[in-house]
Amino acid sequence: MAAPPCSSLLLLSLTTLLLLSPTTFAQSAPAPAPAGPINITAILEKAGQYTFFIRLLNQTQADIQIDNQVNNSRDGMTVFAPTDNAFHNLPTGTLNNLSFQQQIQLVQYHICPRYYSLDNFQTVSNPVRTQASGQDGRVFGLNFTTQAIQVNVSTGVVEVPIYNAVRKDFPLAVYQVDKVLLPIEFSEASAPAPGGSRSGGSRSADSGNATTPSTGNPAGNGAGKMSVGLGLLSGILLLCVGLLS
Template sequence: MANMSFSLILLSLTTIFSLLIPTLYAQSAPLPAPSGPINITGILEKAGQYTTFIRLLNQTQAGNQINSQVNSSNEGMTVFAPTDNAFLNLPSGTLNNLSAQQQVQLVQYHVLPKYYTLENLQTVSNPVRTQATGQDGGFFGLNFTGQGNQVNVSTGIVDVPIYNALRKDFPLAVYQVDKVLLPLEFYQAKAPAASPPAAANGTKSDTGDKKTPDAPSPANGSGKMSMEFGLVSGLWLMLFYLM
């Protein structure tokens, strides 16, 4: 009987310790470090094959703007990241021919000032505003179409499917695109130059200043001879009648 009681006490203590030890260990174990602020270039560097886009993000300061806004905004952001091959497939000199302002607009054109999932992009009202919208008098909007799990983005110049999500958690979605999204505004015809001002009313054309020369007057000698011939003829007539 005593042995049974001792066995029950020992079993109870074992059960209690088995319940307490995990709890005590959990309390003493270090907590996971909180994740740091979102960094767009860090996401792209980790994924690889985005060297040119990273350079443009740093060169135009757009990367810092994205990091600042996405870490403080309730709306989140969406970035479409062209691969290095996408930039290599551009016509030769495309980037070099852009002004500093156009390079900023090009990068911002790849950023939506709101977080979108791929499902959201299939139901948006087109065109969708980008970070470049409103600059230089252009709308700089993107158009999205989708069917099933496939979503396409179009600029009016470029149309490309969205294949891969490098990051899809709020507040930042980053999607890979295999073409650079070239804005239609870069290719629209500029307004024609103003025509040169008309000539002043007082200005005469070259032909108006020229006058037709007067016909030359007869020489003085020929006139004198005609007068003398007339006098001689008159004298002969008078003598004829007198005879």
């Protein structure tokens, strides 16, 4: 017995819908947008509280260096980003006392030229080189220690825990730090030379020592005059004695 025309049409419509629906759904689903290039400034701006560090990155052009490496190399990079409060808590005049070259080194000291996850810091070999290394023939390195799941970073002057990853995916890791990482090399450069004075102070001290003998010259001249007077008097007395005899 033939199926009613209405039933045949309904069956045909359902079959057609089932055949076309996967294609229809696949076409309607939006394709994932391609990931754009990594931009360190945009990452920090989105996270907030990094205004001062962003300014230093821009002034020293370290932001361009970071973006170029993470987008064009296989090593990646790691950035330790001090918060605005970290800069505000620095002793007064700390940054103003740095030369522009030292400010560049300070920013680069917060950047490692390869990617490190938090797990990597548990087995890394200290000191870990930073972008500031190699300048002036010195190694600007960071030291990492772990306690349970806590990772600390130390410069020899400053030690601070790492507990917040602003970005943790390869090729760029960005970790928040609540203190500015001041290199121990800066402290060594400003420390007095052995003996309690810098090289300039040594020259000044030498000059002071050179003037010491001059302070004794007046006394020396008086003694010379007295000796001449006594000799003259002795000569006159001897002459008188000779004439009397």
